[in-house]
Amino acid sequence: MRLVAIGLAAGVFSAFFGVGGGIVAVPLLILGAAFPERVATATSLMAISITATAGVIVFALRGQVDVGYAALVGVPAAVGALGGAALQQRIRTSTLTYGFAALLTALGVWLLVT
Amino acid sequence: MSVWTIVLAVFLGVSAGMLSGLFGVGGGILFVPTLVALGLGQLEAQGTSLLAILPTVVAGTLTQRHYGNLRVRSAVVVGLASVIGVEVSARLVTHVPEHLLRKLFGLLLFVVAAQLAVRTSRHRPRYPESP
Numbered sequence: 001m002r003l004v005a006i007g008l009a010a011g012v013f014s015a016f017f018g019v020g021g022g023i024v025a026v027p028l029l030i031l032g033a034a035f036p037e038r039v040a041t042a043t044s045l046m047a048i049s050i051t052a053t054a055g056v057i058v059f060a061l062r063g064q065v066d067v068g069y070a071a072l073v074g075v076p077a078a079v080g081a082l083g084g085a086a087l088q089q090r091i092r093t094s095t096l097t098y099g100f101a102a103l104l105t106a107l108g109v110w111l112l113v114t
Numbered sequence: 115m116s117v118w119t120i121v122l123a124v125f126l127g128v129s130a131g132m133l134s135g136l137f138g139v140g141g142g143i144l145f146v147p148t149l150v151a152l153g154l155g156q157l158e159a160q161g162t163s164l165l166a167i168l169p170t171v172v173a174g175t176l177t178q179r180h181y182g183n184l185r186v187r188s189a190v191v192v193g194l195a196s197v198i199g200v201e202v203s204a205r206l207v208t209h210v211p212e213h214l215l216r217k218l219f220g221l222l223l224f225v226v227a228a229q230l231a232v233r234t235s236r237h238r239p240r241y242p243e244s245p
Contacts, residue, residue: 020140
């Protein structure tokens, strides 16, 4: 039942922002369903594949999906995902995380001021 | 599209993928601003982001399965429940003006950045052992 609630929340978030919903699913799986962090990460990824498929269908029906642009960012990302998962098993990732946090903050500022 | 744009798109794409593999997210948090920077409208960027997420999460899921971290049944329950949320929200979002959506997304980026920083600072040696 908790998992259903987590899924609902992730789905609403996903279609509203065009993201996978992992941002809400991972913390909820850890805090709400007592998943260990890595298990939450992995389970979230698989759940997102279902969430994003549903979202793509809805947006594509409205003509709001550009396949070429999706490939331009999606293919490098798939490569990065393989690298990221391998990195996760090997190194301490705090520096990398703070780098990401800085990158996201910069993009946030850009979206707000332009 | 200039060479510089392509380089930027590829750089942000790889970053999104790494973020995805590390934190179990789809990477959309980086795809959407990247696609907006490439000139797509906010809603089109969001729809396109959802498609770009697919290869990323499939790659991530396969790797995580290999490491034995995946709970398939739970993932299916969460995923199927999310479809209902998607249906509702995808309808709702068309009523939000795109410029407002863009600002909300900017705020979301701050929240996620803070979340990443907090998660990392809380348990410093996050991945001490390999399974």
